[in-house]
Amino acid sequence: MITFMNNSDSEEEPCNERTSLMSAESPPVPSYQDGLQASEAGEAQAHRKRRAGSSRGPNNVTGGETSGLGVPVRESALENEEEELTLKYGAKHVIMLFVPVTLCMIVVVATIKSVRFYTEKNGQLIYTPFSEDTPSVGQRLLNSVLNTIVMISVIIVMTVFLVLLYKYRCYKFIHGWLILSSLMLLFLFTYIYLGEVLKTYNVAMDYPTLFIVIWNFGAVGMICIHWKGPLQLQQAYLIMISALMALVFIKYLPEWSAWVILGAISIYDLMAVLCPKGPLRMLVETAQERNEPIFPALIYSSAMMWTVGMAKPDTAARGPSQQTWDAAEDGRQHLRSPSHAESQMSETRSPAPTRPITSLEELEEEERGVKLGLGDFIFYSVLVGKAAATASGDWNTTLACFVAILIGLCLTLLLLAVFKKALPALPISITFGLIFYFSTDNLVRPFMDTLASHQLYI
């Protein structure tokens, strides 16, 4: 491990790798749209198989015989419904993503405003080696640009490393790396955070209680994120670790470097996801080819199938139904192993042979969630947190950045519904956020202050 300038930085390395992984995981909805496409393909295949199934006679357990009659009618109606579903659930997905992003930002802003620790300057990370305490403006600008270059190159190297590991199937290494970094986040950073919050509110807590609390928090978090857990608990943990990571960034990145880094990282995100040779695009495509989910610790998912305590699948019914569902399952990237999902679907299919199509759609509707990379959460929160920390217009600027980021997210999801492939979530939101931050801080603030002092209303 390389030495750092500050003792709490020694854990930065894996966490920054993690962050780079997470920012690398910005393609927000690899599975939503791919799931949509694949489910359409899967539906088409399912239809073909059902037709074939109905011609095979009543031995088909999937109820193909009942659906065979309705198949031609369903084909055309299905396309219309797919589009309508896209729109309806598009709006629903926007809301499903607004809530966690808002929660994360609220946590970060609340902490920044109350706990003084995160706004004190206590040294810098090794990733931003140039100091900003320089006498001249030009020197400061130069240092921040150099810091950005160093940071972005670290992120690029880490991302490429991850993609190479994934390509050459070194899964154990990747999992070990992820587990190590989430361990650091869940235990060490939570300990520091809790310590600072307790200091701010002058609440005393003895070490045994602290140990028990942090141990429970961390252990449940590890289980939820890397293995199985209730969806909402997993989402809550992901939000919390994003907030912790964002707080670390806000504390340790120097002022101007932070803004330049935010700008540079959205450009990097754009290129990494959209260019054909971009590392993130290769990651997503490789994961799709192999029909595997992207790592659970790096993506926030708003809905998924969840199979704790599932009984052994009914193997008799599985035969033909498995074929039908295999095609539909392939494109959908669940965070749990696909076989469990299949088993659940076949379980629910066999008791309901009379309504195969509606249950198919219901299941699909339940499963279609939106996935957003944790790096996006982190950088959105960094932007809003920095606005809260450093803007002299205080809440107006924070609010303006918040609205700008949410609108950017809306637009990105809209583009996603149009283009139907993995898109970078950072550029639009961060651009809006930056524009609004600088303009609100410099232009709107004097205006509003003058209005407020004369008590005028517009």
Place this chain on the structure above:
Amino acid sequence: AFFWLVSLLLSSLIWFIAVKASDPQDERLQKGLLIFGVMFSVLLQEAFRFLYYKLLRKAIEGLVALSEDGCSPISIQQMAYVAGVGFGLMSGAFSMINLLADALGPGTVGIHGDSQLYFLTSAFMTMVLIFLHTFWGILFFHGCEHRRWWEIAAVVIMHLTVSGLSFCNPLYMGSLVPSYLLMAAAAAWAYLLSGGSAQNLRRFLLCKC
């Protein structure tokens, strides 16, 4: 909300440029510039409301084209209401939130001879503005839908009036009371436009079905 924010941004840009280009010592000029800034901001807000209406119109056409039974799942009146609420919330938030943050500080309101009712009147004024924005949203969209330009003009004039009345502060009688009266009028008008009537109101209040 976003659209209101953008309009605020542009209007403060204009004001800022005007202020920087002028003499900071001249009080009357500064006051005049402020008035100009406020009026311009009001006009810009209404312009952005109109732009937002255009955008929502396009969205509704898209939804209608895509839906199965030819009518969109959300009506233009609902959109008008939501747009109004968005505008109102944003304007209210921007007006109030720094005040609220300062209210957590030491209790020195009016210590230099200003009015002691500052917080209270600000709260009431903000509330009336939020309500007004909501009603103006409904009126404005209704006017655009049915091409009644006088309704749109009425909204703009009302907005200018309310902002202008706020220049009477700290003479609070002059600004708060007329604003509330205007709000009551706008509320009644919007209610009637949305299909309500005295009978509906009576039935609602008496909890009949």
